[in-house]
Amino acid sequence: MKLFYPLGFLALGSIAAAEANLQERSDVKGLKSCHIPELKKGHLLRASCFPGGSKEQIIHSELDLNHCFGASLLKGDLTVEADGHFSRKCVRCQLGGGTRGTGTHEGPWSLYCHCLAPKAEIQLEPTVWMNNQGILECHGHVGKVLKM
Numbered sequence: 001m002k003l004f005y006p007l008g009f010l011a012l013g014s015i016a017a018a019e020a021n022l023q024e025r026s027d028v029k030g031l032k033s034c035h036i037p038e039l040k041k042g043h044l045l046r047a048s049c050f051p052g053g054s055k056e057q058i059i060h061s062e063l064d065l066n067h068c069f070g071a072s073l074l075k076g077d078l079t080v081e082a083d084g085h086f087s088r089k090c091v092r093c094q095l096g097g098g099t100r101g102t103g104t105h106e107g108p109w110s111l112y113c114h115c116l117a118p119k120a121e122i123q124l125e126p127t128v129w130m131n132n133q134g135i136l137e138c139h140g141h142v143g144k145v146l147k148m
Contacts, residue, residue, distance in 0.1 A: 030129055030130070035047065039093065039094060049136070058134070060146040063137065063143030066084065070085065071120065077115065108124065110122065
């Protein structure tokens with residue numbers, strides 16, 4: 001009976017380590033390892049990302065968000081849609097933090113646009129993410145690497 005206690009603790013320790021490893025991988029695949037976001041021409045997202053969460057190498061890339069989002073003119077909302085070309089229906093798009101007007105360093109990055117209604121907004125994650133090479137990606141569309 002005493003033999004089962006150490007085995008139980010070993011099993012619990014293995015599960016906890018596996019969950020921590022899985023959490024670490026999901027953080028790297030999101031945008032948490034990306035910095036200095038910028039929106040060009042209202043639809044081109046530029047960011048500098050650290051592939052694999054490492055701080056040794058930085059990759060600068062640009063992704064056309066028209067491949068990631070669309071816009072519903074009936075509702076005036078931004079939608080997750082492959083090749084949705086939201087910029088054909090929306091104007092004055094900006095990048096911001098989790099709350100409108102907070103900038104891009106607080107909370108998840110969001111896209112804010114005027115699509116008939118002045119309050120259209122959508123979070124970039126999980127639709128937009130950094131792939132293993134540190135390049136922005138969505139719906140199978142891989143951004144282009146920029147030389148800085």
